[in-house]
Amino acid sequence: MFKTIVSKELRENIQDFxxxxxxxxxxxxxxxxxxxxxxxxxxxxQNDRESVRIYDESHKRIIDVMRQGAAAxxxxxxxxxLSSGVEQLLPTSIETVGYITYWGAQxxxxxxxxxxxxMSFIYGRIDLTFIVAVIMSLLAMLFTYNSVAGEKExxxxxxxxxxxxxxxxxxxxxxxxxxxxxxxxxxLGIVLGLFVLLIMGxxxxxxxxxxxxxxxxxxxxxxxxxxxLNFGLLVSSLNRSALSAIISLITCWVFLFLILPKASVIAAxxxxxxxxxQVIDLEKSQVRTQMQKEEYQGVSRLQKTMPGVKEMTxxxxxxxxxxxxxxxxxFEKKQNEVKEKFxxxxxxxxxxxxxxxxxxxxxxxxxxxNISRLSPVSCFIHIMAExxxxxxxEYREWQETRSRFxxxxxxxxxxxxxxxxxxNMSVGGGKIDRTAVMPRLEHRPVRFDRVVSMVWxxxxxxxxxxxxxxxxxxxxxxxxDVR
Amino acid sequence: MFKVLFAxxxxxxxxxxxxxxxxxxxxxxxxxxxxxxxxxxxxxxNAYQESVRIYEEDHKSVxxxxxKGGAKGxxxxxxxxxLSQGxxxxLPNLAESPARREKxxxxxxxxxxxxxxxxxxxxxxxxxxxxxxxxxMTFLAVVFSFGAVSGEKExxxxxxxxxxxxxxxxxxxxxxxxxxxxxxIPFLAALILGLLIFFANRFSLSGPxxxxxxxxxxxxxxxxxxxxxxxxxxxxxxxxxxxxxxFIILLLCWVFLFGVYPRLxxxFSxxxxxxxxxQLVLLERNQIRMENEKALSxxxxxxxxSSDNTQEKQDEVTMEFRAALTDKLQKLDRDLENRRNIQxxxxxNFSRLSPVSCFVRPVAEISRTGWMQYLQFNQDVVRFRSxxxxxxxxxxxxxxxxxxxxxxxxxxxxxxxTPTFQSTRIRTQDVFKNILPDAVxxxxxxxxxxxxxFVAFLKYDVR
Numbered sequence: 001m002f003k004t005i006v007s008k009e010l011r012e013n014i015q016d017f018x019x020x021x022x023x024x025x026x027x028x029x030x031x032x033x034x035x036x037x038x039x040x041x042x043x044x045x046q047n048d049r050e051s052v053r054i055y056d057e058s059h060k061r062i063i064d065v066m067r068q069g070a071a072a073x074x075x076x077x078x079x080x081x082l083s084s085g086v087e088q089l090l091p092t093s094i095e096t097v098g099y100i101t102y103w104g105a106q107x108x109x110x111x112x113x114x115x116x117x118x119m120s121f122i123y124g125r126i127d128l129t130f131i132v133a134v135i136m137s138l139l140a141m142l143f144t145y146n147s148v149a150g151e152k153e154x155x156x157x158x159x160x161x162x163x164x165x166x167x168x169x170x171x172x173x174x175x176x177x178x179x180x181x182x183x184x185x186x187x188l189g190i191v192l193g194l195f196v197l198l199i200m201g202x203x204x205x206x207x208x209x210x211x212x213x214x215x216x217x218x219x220x221x222x223x224x225x226x227x228x229l230n231f232g233l234l235v236s237s238l239n240r241s242a243l244s245a246i247i248s249l250i251t252c253w254v255f256l257f258l259i260l261p262k263a264s265v266i267a268a269x270x271x272x273x274x275x276x277x278q279v280i281d282l283e284k285s286q287v288r289t290q291m292q293k294e295e296y297q298g299v300s301r302l303q304k305t306m307p308g309v310k311e312m313t314x315x316x317x318x319x320x321x322x323x324x325x326x327x328x329x330x331f332e333k334k335q336n337e338v339k340e341k342f343x344x345x346x347x348x349x350x351x352x353x354x355x356x357x358x359x360x361x362x363x364x365x366x367x368x369x370n371i372s373r374l375s376p377v378s379c380f381i382h383i384m385a386e387x388x389x390x391x392x393x394e395y396r397e398w399q400e401t402r403s404r405f406x407x408x409x410x411x412x413x414x415x416x417x418x419x420x421x422x423x424n425m426s427v428g429g430g431k432i433d434r435t436a437v438m439p440r441l442e443h444r445p446v447r448f449d450r451v452v453s454m455v456w457x458x459x460x461x462x463x464x465x466x467x468x469x470x471x472x473x474x475x476x477x478x479x480x481d482v483r
Numbered sequence: 484m485f486k487v488l489f490a491x492x493x494x495x496x497x498x499x500x501x502x503x504x505x506x507x508x509x510x511x512x513x514x515x516x517x518x519x520x521x522x523x524x525x526x527x528x529n530a531y532q533e534s535v536r537i538y539e540e541d542h543k544s545v546x547x548x549x550x551k552g553g554a555k556g557x558x559x560x561x562x563x564x565x566l567s568q569g570x571x572x573x574l575p576n577l578a579e580s581p582a583r584r585e586k587x588x589x590x591x592x593x594x595x596x597x598x599x600x601x602x603x604x605x606x607x608x609x610x611x612x613x614x615x616x617x618x619x620m621t622f623l624a625v626v627f628s629f630g631a632v633s634g635e636k637e638x639x640x641x642x643x644x645x646x647x648x649x650x651x652x653x654x655x656x657x658x659x660x661x662x663x664x665x666x667x668i669p670f671l672a673a674l675i676l677g678l679l680i681f682f683a684n685r686f687s688l689s690g691p692x693x694x695x696x697x698x699x700x701x702x703x704x705x706x707x708x709x710x711x712x713x714x715x716x717x718x719x720x721x722x723x724x725x726x727x728x729x730f731i732i733l734l735l736c737w738v739f740l741f742g743v744y745p746r747l748x749x750x751f752s753x754x755x756x757x758x759x760x761x762q763l764v765l766l767e768r769n770q771i772r773m774e775n776e777k778a779l780s781x782x783x784x785x786x787x788x789s790s791d792n793t794q795e796k797q798d799e800v801t802m803e804f805r806a807a808l809t810d811k812l813q814k815l816d817r818d819l820e821n822r823r824n825i826q827x828x829x830x831x832n833f834s835r836l837s838p839v840s841c842f843v844r845p846v847a848e849i850s851r852t853g854w855m856q857y858l859q860f861n862q863d864v865v866r867f868r869s870x871x872x873x874x875x876x877x878x879x880x881x882x883x884x885x886x887x888x889x890x891x892x893x894x895x896x897x898x899x900x901t902p903t904f905q906s907t908r909i910r911t912q913d914v915f916k917n918i919l920p921d922a923v924x925x926x927x928x929x930x931x932x933x934x935x936x937f938v939a940f941l942k943y944d945v946r
Contacts, residue, residue: 021735029743036750043753047760054766058773068769073762086606088573089598092762098552098582106582111598112761114573117753118854119830121573121605122843123745134742142731243727247626250734251504258618259512261607266519269526269604276530277596278557278577282537285552289541365603372607381606395602 002169005160009177013143019181022139026189029135033126034193037081038202044076044113056440062413063434069096070105072405072441074398076113077389078203078210082217083129083381085390088114088121094402096409102417103343105409106288107402108281129384132186132221133257133377137228140182141249144232146242147174148477153241158482171233171477175470178229183222190218209448217387223462224380228253230469237476261378268368274360280353287349295342299335299421306331314425321420332420339419358399365392376465379458386451393454397446405441412439485653488644492661496627502665505623509673512619516610517677520565521684527560527597531576539903545875546897552582554875556591556867556904558860561851563694565681566701568609569847572601574857578864578904580871584891586801587876588809590768591868593861612677613846616705617839618741620670621712625733627666628716630726631658632940637726642945655717655940659933663713667706674702693911697849700915707925708842712737714932721939744837752830758822764815771811779804787883794882801880820861827854835921838928845918855909855917863906870902 013019052073059065073093080087091109098106114121124130148171151157160170197204204210232249239245304310308327309317321328372378385391416432496502534557541551548554558576575593598605608614632655635641644654678698716733723729782800786792834840847853878895 018731032747036747036754039754040750043757044760047763051760051763051766054763054770058770068773086602089602089605091599109596109599111595112765114595114598115575115593115761115857116758117749118570118573118857119752119827119834119844120746120749121570122847123749123834123840124608124742126743126746126750130742130746134738138734138738142734146727243630243730246727246730247501250622254619254622258614259610262610262614263515265604265607266515266610269519270522273526274600276527276534277600278534279530279537281596282534286537286541289551361600368603378607385606391606392602395599 005173006177026185030189031193031196062436071095079388082388083384084125084127085385087390104414140225140228141232145246148236149239149245150242213387227466234469234473256375257377260375261372264368264371268364272364291346298338314422317422379461383455383458386455393446488657496665506669509669513673514677517565542901544898553580555579563850566850567613567846568611569852571852572597587872589876624709624712625716629730632720633723633729634726711838711928718936740837741839745834745840748833756826775808841921841924845921867904
């Protein structure tokens with residue numbers, strides 16, 4: 001009996017013009033989306049490679065870095081055809097600010113990619129996430145809105161129920177047929193899209209990790225489509241006419257998809273306001289200036305009080321130092337101690353500002369995220385962005401890269417520098433080998449377990465939604481009063 | 484007769500759950516959007532003022548620019564951000580000179596620190612008026628029009644109406660006016676409520692000179708774009724026999740027009756006319772600069788080694804190289820901006836086929852958060868750069884008295900006040916000129932769809 005109903009449902013749906021629309025949409029839009037994104041990635045990747053080449057050419061030795069400053073570039077994500085997430089807003093590079101001194105490098109995030117394609121920020125990108133979250137979920141609802149309500153309207157449902165067929169079989173058959181249809185149509189689009197990528201020689205075929213992530217993204221998409229399919233069936237069972245079913249479906253969809261996630265951000269901003277990055281940067285530079293001033297005063301005080309040295313003029317001092325006179329050596333040592341003290345103090349102060357700020361910001365994002373989990377759409381978008389390395393895990397990774405970058409420069413350059421100051425003369429030390437090769441910063445992609453730890457609640461929420469909608473549709477159908 | 488028909492439509496529309504839903508949605512979402520937008524603006528304005536204050540406190544004289552990390556110019560946020568956030572968080576909001584002592588001509592780097600702090604917000608997109616109108620109101624326009632004709636066909640009431648001695652055009656006109664009123668009244672009421680919130684906060688800092696004109700312009704465009712979808716709904720409704728099928732067709736049109744087509748137009752423009760990435764251009768500039776510097780230092784070395792090593796001679800050579808470098812960099816700049824503008828024009832013209840993009844981009848321009856704002860900021864930055872190069876970095880010099888012994892100095896008063904960055908407002912006329920084609924396109928869409936509906940209804944075969 002189950003088979004009969006499934007085949008009836010399949011035939012009914014396949015002959016409908018909706019099916020043609022769905023097939024056309026999937027077959028055209030998914031490969032098209034993959035194509036344009038892959039093309040775009042090629043261009044971005046080429047630009048990035050060229051940038052790295054030019055940079056490497058002009059930054060071979062320590063001296064080049066000391067003169068021009070250092071940079072590390074974030075390569076574009078190859079998976080941005082799955083989801084472009086916040087790729088446009090993530091830092092494109094980390095650069096040093098000003099001179100690299102014995103105080104250590106100052107680093108900052110730089111974003112130049114947002115200027116490369118400003119209009120796509122207004123209109124959005126046509127990635128798989130958009131296609132699934134908007135078009136496929138809409139199709140899923142179009143496939144199911146009348147599967148119960150339509151039969152109620154045409155009175156065919158009472159005829160079916162008049163046969164000796166358990167109601168659970170009827171609703172399960174409807175669900176199976178709907179899932180099969182939309183699943184096949186979607187996977188057809190994905191396979192065609194993959195074929196396009198294969199022809200274009202996209203890197204996801206070269207890297208099993210990327211390919212695995214792609215497949216996981218596709219699997220999550222299927223899960224998401226099924227959630228909406230079940231939602232459609234639930235609403236369809238609740239309504240007596242197909243028209244009111246589709247209107248209430250789409251209204252819910254607009255609310256879930258468009259309004260709720262935005263409201264979550266607003267709520268978080270109002271509950272936990274955070275200072276702007278610009279102000280933080282300026283505050284940090286104020287702290288730094290203040291500390292440098294204090295350091296200068298500390299060294300001057302030392303110079304004026306230290307016996308054997310305080311009487312010398314600057315010229316005499318440096319001449320004696322070169323000769324290796326004892327007093328001057330002792331002064332150099334003392335001075336370095338004072339400087340080290342202030343450097344450590346400054347580092348601690350700056351770190352405190354950074355940590356406080358990051359914590360505030362993370363807390364705000366966490367609140368927004370948890371509220372937005374009420375909407376399945378927002379869960380889905382998050383999962384996809386993290387899978388494609390265009391989300392918040394990538395940002396955290398780059399915050400760590402930034403500190404690794406600073407450590408590298410501090411280790412290779414700042415730690416080897418010394419500066420001896422006397423009066424208003426200062427002489428830089430020569431311990432540093434200026435012609436040594438500057439080591440490169442290794443690029444570390446986001447580890448998969450970190451992605452998993454970030455997205456498992458979202459996957460769980462999606463599953464719960466799926467099960468809830470399914471159970472709801474099932475219960476309501478079982479309790480349907482034919483009269 | 485028109486009155487009777489009109490009254491019937493009004494009763495039919497206003498006494499439904501649908502109307503209640505629209506009222507609630509508008510009255511909640513629009514004032515909320517305006518409130519959030521203005522609050523966001525306040526936060527950003529505070530950040531801007533705080534930044535300027537700290538910067539000015541630290542940079543009182545030219546000496547401070549040379550010592551304390553260079554000169555900076557800040558772009559103020561736009562007070563009309565609640566209308567459209569547009570490109571506000573991706574466009575640079577800071578121009579800074581290198582934080583080191585450098586000889587002229589220095590470059591000002593455009594920086595954007597806002598993007599990192601708005602990662603989460605931009606993930607979900609803003610709840611500005613543009614979003615509310617271009618997505619929610621257009622959807623509601625479809626909801627209000629899809630059944631206007633096809634619903635009556637289905638119920639068989641249309642035949643009965645047509646049996647009376649009433650011209651068909653009156654029927655369709657009555658439908659249009661009554662249905663659009665049901666949508667526009669809640670929208671306007673909500674908008675007025677939102678504007679009260681806006682004006683209660685009294686901002687005018689970097690909005691356009693004439694805030695009311697800007698808001699009025701946005702209102703007209705909003706009504707036009709809602710009208711396009713409303714007329715589209717009526718057209719499809721007049722062409723189909725079933726309310727459900729007209730709704731499905733309209734839904735697909737709606738998704739295509741607001742979601743798919745504008746996105747495609749942007750990507751196509753990028754594929755057709757690729758532009759080098761900003762990063763690459765910056766690195767190339769750096770390369771040119773380094774080469775120039777190398778050549779310059781070789782030339783100076785020659786002078787140092789020669790018998791008459793005077794500062795005048797070194798300055799002369801330096802000036803020569805400086806002029807050559809400025810020329811090269813400016814040419815590079817112009818090329819990049821030209822290419823970018825062409826790409827932008829292609830994208831804009833492509834996207835004009837969708838009424839939604841004819842609405843979204845102009846509103847961004849009106850709110851001073853669009854591409855024009857970027858171009859204006861860029862111009863201001865160029866001006867600021869030439870002032871800085873003239874008054875600060877151009878006076879800073881290095882003199883190589885002997886090989887390896889470089890002394891530096893400043894020709895002028897280092898305690899002179901710092902030049903400040905001046906941001907210019909975009910004039911309303913310029914914006915108007917820029918958005919005129921979009922407004923015309925919207926009007927044309929309306930007229931075309933209206934005429935088509937009219938004809939389709941007049942030719943409707945009752946059988």
